[in-house]
Amino acid sequence: MPITNCRMTSLRLVGKQTDCTDCVVQVRCIGNSLSKQELQALSSIIRTVGPFKEGSAIFKMETPFNSLFAIQHGSVKIEAALEDGANLVKGFYFPGHLIGADAIGESLYQYDAIALEPTWVCELPFTKLEMLCAQIPKLQHEILILLARKIRDADAAVANGHHLNAEKKVLLFLQSLNKYRGILTKKDDDVIELPMSKGDIASYLGLRPESLSRALSKLQSEGVLINQARKITLLDLGRFFKPALKR
Amino acid sequence: MPITNCRMTSLRLVGKQTDCTDCVVQVRCIGNSLSKQELQALSSIIRTVGPFKEGSAIFKMETPFNSLFAIQHGSVKIEAALEDGANLVKGFYFPGHLIGADAIGESLYQYDAIALEPTWVCELPFTKLEMLCAQIPKLQHEILILLARKIRDADAAVANGHHLNAEKKVLLFLQSLNKYRGILTKKDDDVIELPMSKGDIASYLGLRPESLSRALSKLQSEGVLINQARKITLLDLGRFFKPALKR
């Protein structure tokens, strides 16, 4: 589960591709520690791309890796096609998140990045970013921290996949989603509007759609949440988690 | 599953802590692209530490994070204690591997690193390494690639955890272990001497020890391998994998 503390000032972007070197607020997942001058140097190598409409790809597995992408507005799912044709969803990302970093050192991206709603991203050409890092140690430091966090998140996902049952996986997913979207939208009413399908969530959690559906039904019957199509209301997570994560 | 292409010239280290600035071959997971002069700069900030005897910690969760460690000789398991007291093994690492990188940006290490046999490591003070990276872009590039590979490995572990059954997990583990140790020891006889316990392997694969034992027994009865305490002989992996990884 990708979790960042990054916030992003929401942008009122016009509906066409822009090439703005002036809007320094573009990338808020990196650059927070930089001076104004350094931020301008960063701004000079990046550009805003969008909108990507729902279902369209920001990059695909076959695309040569050249850039990282910071999500500005919208949401993105990362998925890889398995050899048998099934799709495996590897993550969901929101404004302030960086995607594509795990392709560093490879010639191609590792999977497809698909917009879940109208989405704008900020392109960071990797070679230029690297050169800038060499000039700005603070930027290098930020990138290293960001990659390390991605490793920690992936490690945590492995551990959770091993020792949590379906219901706990679902709840952990929902609360991290809510926490994040709470930061973003400042809504604290515990209602989550899902930008992705239940099928995508099931795939991400390593469950069959039927199992996810059953888990949600059971949680609803226990009064933990309310499950309505693409809207989920969290009622009483504390009660559920208090019986202590048994192994 | 950690896989690196790094090779390492095996060192005949004396059994006491050494402080060798001359042995440039110390760290072979990074520095491969550097000039002689740059390698010397790298050597000047690192030092060899060891031996750690079996069961002793190179670092623990409570240890403040200051350094990365490249394994020179021996083997290391990474494990975290869960709140209920159970231990979760998160990885096994061998000469040429780098550990501790996912603590970057945190004040403490994320888990314990325990030697599985007499082990020497090379300590890389992180702050100094960062400063060196700013001076040597090639080194910065290597570090970024190394971190990205760790992300890919962890992502692959998530996917494997989801759609492989116990037997396939075991075989995948064994062959990656064998591949790696083959590179190291130049033995190609497909006999693996396990430095870790079966319990550790089970934990790493997300299985109960009983399930691992059963999987190994079944594979032995099928003629795929021979299971003898801490020695496993791989016989015919090709046959097993040919029926196509069915989801």
Place this chain on the structure above:
DNA sequence: CGACCTGTTGAACTCCGTCAAGGCGTGTGG
């Protein structure tokens, strides 16, 4: 020799996957 730890084997149970059917909302065409 006996205590202990690790690994193995057996039997019963549980959770999730699988297969099948049906409900619901949406879009399309008549």
Place this chain on the structure above:
DNA sequence: CCACACGCCTTGACGGAGTTCAACAGGTCG
């Protein structure tokens, strides 16, 4: 406007892989 199809989600019944609990074998160390 309704009829229908289609995709997505839900529900039910069943089976199987892995867990759990228990007993035991084999090695090591006191």
